Amino acid sequence: MKFLALAILLFDTIETKRIPKAENILHSHRRSEEKDKLFDDEYGYDSFRKASALKSKQRLGQWKVITDISNFFDRIGNHSLENHLIEIECERKYVELMRDVLLFWTEGRRSFGVPVGSDASRILAEAALIGVDKKLQKNGVDFIRYVDDYRIFADTKPKASWAVQVLTAALAEEGLQLNSKKTKIQLIVETDELANVANTLVGGEHQKINLEEKKEVIARSQVSGRTNISRYYKEPGKEAWKKIRELSQQQLLEDFEKSTEQNIEQEIKQLVKFFIYSEKQDATILRTIIERRITAIIYIADALTKEVERFSEDKCDEICKQVFDVWRWEDCAYPLVLAVLRIAALSEFRRPSYIEYIVENQKQIENYVFLREAILLGASNLERARVRNLAIEVFPNVSDFVQRAIFVAVKNHPRMTDEEKRPLLKNLKLQSKDWFIERL
Numbered sequence: 001m002k003f004l005a006l007a008i009l010l011f012d013t014i015e016t017k018r019i020p021k022a023e024n025i026l027h028s029h030r031r032s033e034e035k036d037k038l039f040d041d042e043y044g045y046d047s048f049r050k051a052s053a054l055k056s057k058q059r060l061g062q063w064k065v066i067t068d069i070s071n072f073f074d075r076i077g078n079h080s081l082e083n084h085l086i087e088i089e090c091e092r093k094y095v096e097l098m099r100d101v102l103l104f105w106t107e108g109r110r111s112f113g114v115p116v117g118s119d120a121s122r123i124l125a126e127a128a129l130i131g132v133d134k135k136l137q138k139n140g141v142d143f144i145r146y147v148d149d150y151r152i153f154a155d156t157k158p159k160a161s162w163a164v165q166v167l168t169a170a171l172a173e174e175g176l177q178l179n180s181k182k183t184k185i186q187l188i189v190e191t192d193e194l195a196n197v198a199n200t201l202v203g204g205e206h207q208k209i210n211l212e213e214k215k216e217v218i219a220r221s222q223v224s225g226r227t228n229i230s231r232y233y234k235e236p237g238k239e240a241w242k243k244i245r246e247l248s249q250q251q252l253l254e255d256f257e258k259s260t261e262q263n264i265e266q267e268i269k270q271l272v273k274f275f276i277y278s279e280k281q282d283a284t285i286l287r288t289i290i291e292r293r294i295t296a297i298i299y300i301a302d303a304l305t306k307e308v309e310r311f312s313e314d315k316c317d318e319i320c321k322q323v324f325d326v327w328r329w330e331d332c333a334y335p336l337v338l339a340v341l342r343i344a345a346l347s348e349f350r351r352p353s354y355i356e357y358i359v360e361n362q363k364q365i366e367n368y369v370f371l372r373e374a375i376l377l378g379a380s381n382l383e384r385a386r387v388r389n390l391a392i393e394v395f396p397n398v399s400d401f402v403q404r405a406i407f408v409a410v411k412n413h414p415r416m417t418d419e420e421k422r423p424l425l426k427n428l429k430l431q432s433k434d435w436f437i438e439r440l
């Protein structure tokens with residue numbers, strides 16, 4: 001109740017700073033003019049779909065982008081949200097109370113994320129995107145939005161790709177990113193939205209509150225970002241690794257096969273440590289783990305990166321065979337692709353073909369946040385010609401944060417001579433107005 005009350009006190013100011021209703025761009029959680037209603041019934045997912053259908057009808061034969069923000073509510077930065085609310089001149093005392101309420105639920109340890117499902121969170125989410133919406137509008141991007149769902153319209157495919165780049169850069173400044181798996185750039189051939197994006201909100205968006213109903217509310221606290229997936233490998237102490245070496249591989253594998261959701265992550269950690277510290281270092285253990293629990297690659301990648309010096313050249317080849325061939329990693333979710341990229345970027349496991357594919361693929365689908373990560377991790381293993389291509393052809397067409405990665409890739413490439421780097425770096429500085437590149 002306090003959370004919603006504070007959001008309502010901020011709502012008027014937030015609404016006045018958003019793109020006006022008359023422009024028919026933003027369709028999510030518009031402030032109602034009626035005193036007994038919070039949200040305007042004229043705006044919602046249905047109006048969003050109708051607006052998209054109308055624009056599609058007007059732009060037959062042109063291009064449309066369908067995309068959304070990945071894990072939107074979970075990734076809203078609390079500190080940046082506080083700053084945004086202050087910048088749009090919300091009353092500071094209410095902003096500070098809102099900050100305290102958000103921090104309270106996780107005992108002050110959370111730096112991002114708002115509760116999902118609350119009308120208060122819906123109001124705050126709109127405030128978090130005011131800057132992004134204004135930036136798209138300022139750059140002439142023709143778009144409509146409902147919460148984290150975007151539809152972007154453009155005359156040509158290159159213009160549609162450019163618009164995605166503008167949106168990607170604007171979201172990156174807020175610590176947000178597009179869901180690349182759901183991002184589609186398609187030719188407009190029909191006027192209606194596809195069936196798989198139909199409105200599934202049964203009973204309407206907002207149901208009336210039953211004041212007579214009583215519910216038990218349980219408060220739960222956890223550190224933001226915590227999941228049940230093991231991500232960070234910790235090297236065991238001397239006594240611990242001696243005990244690990246005494247374990248039976250067969251017994252460990254049997255225990256792993258019998259493991260439940262409650263203890264499987266612990267079994268994975270035990271098996272990975274056994275693989276690293278056993279004399280045989282049987283790499284099929286890694287394949288067995290990944291085949292059952294694909295997300296284990298994140299923990300395995302961290303372990304291999306930290307313990308790489310324990311493996312011989314032949315063992316590294318064996319590990320590559322077991323890890324890289326078990327799945328078509330480039331088609332997996334980006335956290336998994338990034339984990340495998342960490343392995344491929346190590347000189348001991350060097351897989352330049354995989355890195356090249358990832359970099360080229362991100363260029364094609366314009367996922368610039370991930371392209372930056374791929375360049376930073378793997379550029380040293382790319383051929384000189386590919387790095388030159390990034391500098392000459394890609395650099396002028398990407399956002400500042402990707403340009404920085406390309407500049408660093410050229411500057412630090414181990415197989416390019418200083419004579420080759422010097423004119424490239426000079427040209428990159430001339431093309432960029434970025435403060436950081438000027439000083440690199």
